[in-house]
Amino acid sequence: MRELPGLISYFQSKQYDAEVIIVNDGSTQTSSLQEFCSQNGFQLIHHKTNQGKGASVRTGMMSASSAVRIFTDADIPFQYHIFDDILQRFNQPGVKIVCGDRRKSDYFRRTPLIRRMGSGVFSWLVNVIMLRNMGDTQCGIKAFRQDVIAQVFGQSHLNGFAADIEWLYRAHLAKVKIEWVNAEFRNAGESSVVFWKQALKMFKDLIILRIKG
Numbered sequence: 001m002r003e004l005p006g007l008i009s010y011f012q013s014k015q016y017d018a019e020v021i022i023v024n025d026g027s028t029q030t031s032s033l034q035e036f037c038s039q040n041g042f043q044l045i046h047h048k049t050n051q052g053k054g055a056s057v058r059t060g061m062m063s064a065s066s067a068v069r070i071f072t073d074a075d076i077p078f079q080y081h082i083f084d085d086i087l088q089r090f091n092q093p094g095v096k097i098v099c100g101d102r103r104k105s106d107y108f109r110r111t112p113l114i115r116r117m118g119s120g121v122f123s124w125l126v127n128v129i130m131l132r133n134m135g136d137t138q139c140g141i142k143a144f145r146q147d148v149i150a151q152v153f154g155q156s157h158l159n160g161f162a163a164d165i166e167w168l169y170r171a172h173l174a175k176v177k178i179e180w181v182n183a184e185f186r187n188a189g190e191s192s193v194v195f196w197k198q199a200l201k202m203f204k205d206l207i208i209l210r211i212k213g
Helices: 004-014 031-040 053-063 081-089 113-130 146-152 163-173 195-212
Strands: 021-025 043-047 068-072 095-101 141-145 177-182
Touching (some): 004 081, 031 043, 113 195
């Protein structure tokens, strides 16, 4: 949460009217988090048990009330101006979803080689399994208009790290217009995701999604 105050200051400088929702995914050590949210006027939602990234994002997105709803990684690794870029994309006719894309920025050049290789292989396999170009599905920032929240999140069921792919897949099936913005690296925070430990479950989830929908 140490990165969040900087982002909020940026929002205030831009005069954005933003609501902040934090989902605690089953942790019982919440006293400092509760104090932090209370002091800053943030909404804190608790999961009684750990359910995974997909469940946490789904809870937050469906609990929000804003016309545009954005989720991002807790360490906020991207340059703050990506929020401006996202909001500007929504000014284009028919755009319902805007996603960050790390491939044309400096993001991968500033990450370890093994992680870049893993991301490349994963993206290729996703495209093969889903039979379509899914883009940079695992970029940790995505935005949705209110009128597609129920359609995309309400029908989703994956709770792990493959959830991002399910949301975009459902949007593709519904022919929802998606735009992409460059996601430039801001900090060198370490990811809590160990790709190779998650990969097998992610691919299993994708195959089930592709077969059952």
